[in-house]
Amino acid sequence: MPASVSKRFRLPQPFLKLIETQGVSLDEISRAADLPSGWFHEDRPQLDTAQLFAFWRTMSEIDPLIGLRLGGLNRTEHYDPIALAALSSSTFRDAIERAGRYKELTCPEEIRIVGRDAECRVQFRFLGTRHIVPPMFLDFCFAWLVALGRLGTGDPLAPLRVEFSRPPSSRSAYESHFRCRVDFDADGDALVFAASDLNRPFRTHNGELLAMLAPQLDAELARQRAAIDTPERVKGMIKRLLAGRRPELADVARELGVSTRTLQRRLTSEGLSYQQVLEQARRELASHYLLRSQLDLSETAYLLGYEDANSFFRAFHQWEGESPSRWRERRRSRMIGHLKIGMTVAR
Secondary structure, three states, rough: OOOOOEEEEEHHHHHHHHHOOOOOOHHHHHOOOOOOOOOHHOOEEEEEHEEEEEHHHHHHHHHHHHHHHHOOOOHHHHHOOOHHHHOOOEEEEHHHHHHHHHHHOOOOOOEEEOOOOEEEEEEEOOOOOOOOOOOOHHHHHHHHHHHHHHHOOOOOOOOOOOEEEOOOOOHHHHHHOOOOOOOOOOOOOEEEEEHHHHEOOOOOOOHHHHHHHHHHHHHHHHHHHHHOOHHHHHHHHHHHOOOOOOOOOOHHHHHHOOHHHHHHHHHHHHOOOOHHHHHHHHHHHHHHHHHHOOOOHHHHHHHOOOOOOOHHHHHHHHHHOOOHHHHHHHHHHHHHHHHHHHHHHHH
């Protein structure tokens, strides 16, 4: 399957300036991460997914807790338009949903709220990438959201608990920061809040500012989505539809609002078949499930729309040249290695 152009994400200048307040040299980090020279001096600094993760991984090797500190700094002068729009929302839930809508402008993540009973899980999902998500990047995302809630409500808001799928490390630092229990080796990564906390009103609600920011962000989001080529749009829709079934071309065409014939013609013009795009979507989702969840291999096969586990095993071996269990073990060992290096450097 031909490689499509990697999606690029904008790093707001306020965020880059915030990093420098922590004594981090963007020049040194960029050289160590093998990033383009002077990229952060551009009017609209951008990195693709691999570069963004390399940037975070390099920072974490110098300071493994930098994600917590950066995310926990909740002064509004460091907020970009997305954060300001979230802060101007009416409730914490509204702020999370608004942040989730616009976050795809700046990073490859999706924010989801699951459950509406006594507890709600806020999950950050990183789909569309086969790269290992640096743990400290996830730290930043979680700390940023909690800081947003505290600033918006004006109270020392705390989750009921924080769940990480990674092995334990620096537990006391995490529990001190989030002011709650932190569970490692969990089934997934999530902030768990009381549902009543998500419905708390924001004292920072500003309808006028939101009316100014939202149209601009919506327009930028529309431009970015329009720039995504047909194979990427098809792949994204397949991922949404894959949940224990194998979506057909007609299913995807219907969701995208085009005829099956038109969609087939567009894929053919890109030199691709629907089956190729389907397999790429399955491959990326398989990486996500194997690394970011505790699902067993049979459950993973089901979620990817395979009739049985053996079909998934054969497909995965064709993709990666090894079994899913061996691949997961090797990648997780590498992730733990990065954590150990960061902890050694910090000492």
